[in-house]
Amino acid sequence: MPSVFLQGRxxxxxxxxxxxxxxxxxxxxTEVGEEVLHKPCRDVTEFGPDLAALIDDMFLTMYIADGCGLAANQVGVDLRLFVYDCPDDDGARHIGHIVNPVLEQLDAPHRRLLDESEGxxxxxxxxxxxxxxxxxxxxGLDxxxxxxxxxxxxxxxxxxxxxxxxxxGQVYLDRLSKRDRKDALRHVADRRDEVFARRVANTEALKG
Structure with missing residues (x-):
C-alpha cells in the first residue's frame, strides 16, 4: 500500500x-481569544489565484509552526478552508487542502471515540x-x-x-471541561515563548 496520499489519492x-x-x-x-477563531467562517465562493495563494501561504505557515493542519481563520482569514500534512496511525502521510469542508456524522458502528492528546x-x-x-x-471542494x-x-x-x-468557529478548548480549559491556558502562559522561539528558528532555517 502506498505510504503517501495526496488529496485522498x-x-x-x-x-x-x-x-x-x-x-x-x-x-x-491567530491565537485563542481572537474573534476570527470563535465564529463560523464564510463559505468560499470565489476560486482562482487569490485562493491558491492563500493555500500556498497556509502550507508554509503550517510547516514553520510544526503543525499537521491549519485552517484559514488561523491566519486571520474568515473562510472555510484548511490544509493538512498529517500521518495516520499506520504511518501513511496525508497531504492536501479542502474548501468548504463538512464533516459527516458517522453512525456508532462505523466509529469509536478515542480520548487522546491534541494540540x-x-x-x-x-x-x-x-x-x-x-x-x-x-x-468539500478543491x-x-x-x-x-x-x-x-x-x-x-x-x-x-x-x-x-x-x-x-470552534477550538478544541471548547470541547474540554472548565477545569481542563484552565489547565490548557496555564500551559499556554508557561510555554508560549518557547513555542514562538521555535517558530522563529524554523523560519530562519528555511531561509538558509
Whole structure:
C-alpha cells in the first residue's frame, strides 16, 4: 500500500514539504481569544489565484509552526478552508487542502471515540486529551471547485475533525471541561515563548 496520499489519492512519493510551501509567505497565526477563531467562517465562493495563494501561504505557515493542519481563520482569514500534512496511525502521510469542508456524522458502528492528546497552533504550548471519533469523512471542494471526499482514521481522523471545527468557529478548548480549559491556558502562559522561539528558528532555517 502506498505510504503517501495526496488529496485522498495514493502517490508513489512526495517531497518533504508540499510544493505549495515553496511559493508561499509566512503569515501570523491567530491565537485563542481572537474573534476570527470563535465564529463560523464564510463559505468560499470565489476560486482562482487569490485562493491558491492563500493555500500556498497556509502550507508554509503550517510547516514553520510544526503543525499537521491549519485552517484559514488561523491566519486571520474568515473562510472555510484548511490544509493538512498529517500521518495516520499506520504511518501513511496525508497531504492536501479542502474548501468548504463538512464533516459527516458517522453512525456508532462505523466509529469509536478515542480520548487522546491534541494540540493546536492557535493554543501554543498546550496539549490536552480530547475525545474524537477514530474515523472521519469530510466532503468539500478543491481550490478549483472540484468535488473532494477525504477519509481518515486514527490521528488523521482527529486532524480532519479538529480543522473542520475551526471552520465552524470552534477550538478544541471548547470541547474540554472548565477545569481542563484552565489547565490548557496555564500551559499556554508557561510555554508560549518557547513555542514562538521555535517558530522563529524554523523560519530562519528555511531561509538558509
Amino acid at each position: 495514493p502517490v508513489d512519493s512526495y517531497p518533504s514539504l508540499a510544493p505549495e510551501a515553496r511559493r508561499g509567505s509566512v503569515r501570523r497565526i 493546536c497552533l492557535s493554543v501554543p504550548g498546550a496539549l490536552m486529551d480530547v475525545p474524537r471519533p477514530d474515523r472521519a469523512v469530510v466532503r 481550490k478549483d471547485g472540484g468535488t473532494l471526499v477525504i477519509e481518515g482514521a486514527g490521528y488523521f481522523a482527529r486532524c480532519l475533525a479538529h480543522e473542520t471545527d475551526h471552520c465552524n
